Amino acid sequence: MDVQPTGMLLVISGPSGVGKGTLVQWLMAQDDSIVFSVSATTRAPREGEIDHQHYHFMTEADYARLVRENAFLEHAEVHGHHYGTLVSEVADRRAAGQNVLLDIDTQGALQVMQKAPDAVSVFILPPSFEELERRLRGRQTESEADIRRRLANARQEVLLLPRYAYALVNDDLDRACATLKCIVDAEKQRTTRFHPQL
Numbered sequence: 378m379d380v381q382p383t384g385m386l387l388v389i390s391g392p393s394g395v396g397k398g399t400l401v402q403w404l405m406a407q408d409d410s411i412v413f414s415v416s417a418t419t420r421a422p423r424e425g426e427i428d429h430q431h432y433h434f435m436t437e438a439d440y441a442r443l444v445r446e447n448a449f450l451e452h453a454e455v456h457g458h459h460y461g462t463l464v465s466e467v468a469d470r471r472a473a474g475q476n477v478l479l480d481i482d483t484q485g486a487l488q489v490m491q492k493a494p495d496a497v498s499v500f501i502l503p504p505s506f507e508e509l510e511r512r513l514r515g516r517q518t519e520s521e522a523d524i525r526r527r528l529a530n531a532r533q534e535v536l537l538l539p540r541y542a543y544a545l546v547n548d549d550l551d552r553a554c555a556t557l558k559c560i561v562d563a564e565k566q567r568t569t570r571f572h573p574q575l
């Protein structure tokens with residue numbers, strides 16, 4: 378039957394250091410129906426990060442202009458920097474049937490859930506806060522002050538778990554990947570995405 382399903386808006390959140398990036402990369406590598414929404418941010422690029430691929434890196438002035446122009450689906454201050462999802466990364470792609478993945482914090486996710494109640498939300502949990510701290514320190518990309526701030530934020534973020542549709546504990550990467558794929562595959566089949574020509 379000639380059907381063109383509407384693309385899904387997949388919102389993935391979880392504390393810094395939980396392994397969200399790895400899960401997201403894995404999912405996108407094995408499912409080419411999913412496109413990544415490249416966020417705007419005022420934080421400086423980390424080593425190896427490429428402008429317009431990992432983020433649209435920009436100045437505070439450019440970011441403020443985009444806020445004024447209503448260019449963001451959601452935006453928030455996270456760990457002392459500004460981040461936002463551009464409407465231009467999402468709307469047309471969904472209409473064209475692509476599944477758009479947002480890797481965003483809890484503040485942004487709540488804004489998206491309000492504007493797009495059909496968004497599929499997944500919260501990635503660490504096995505424990507001790508393990509989260511170990512992983513954050515292990516990656517050696519943040520200063521001590523930054524690590525402390527991210528750990529304090531993690532507890533606040535986990536409080537918002539009940540607002541998400543799915544919880545995923547990243548205690549074993551292979552299992553977490555497989556479970557994430559199950560969630561996405563099932564969500565693709567929601568009847569509300571299908572509009573058969575009768």
Ligand code: 5GP
Pocket residue numbers: 390391392393416417420451452453455456460461462480481482483484485486
């Ligand atoms: P990082 O600086 O480590 O790349 O990201 C820090 C946090 O900002 C992560 O939790 C990430 O999910 C979140 N983030 C990235 N892009 C966006 C965005 O566009 N909007 C919001 N609200 N959060 C974002």
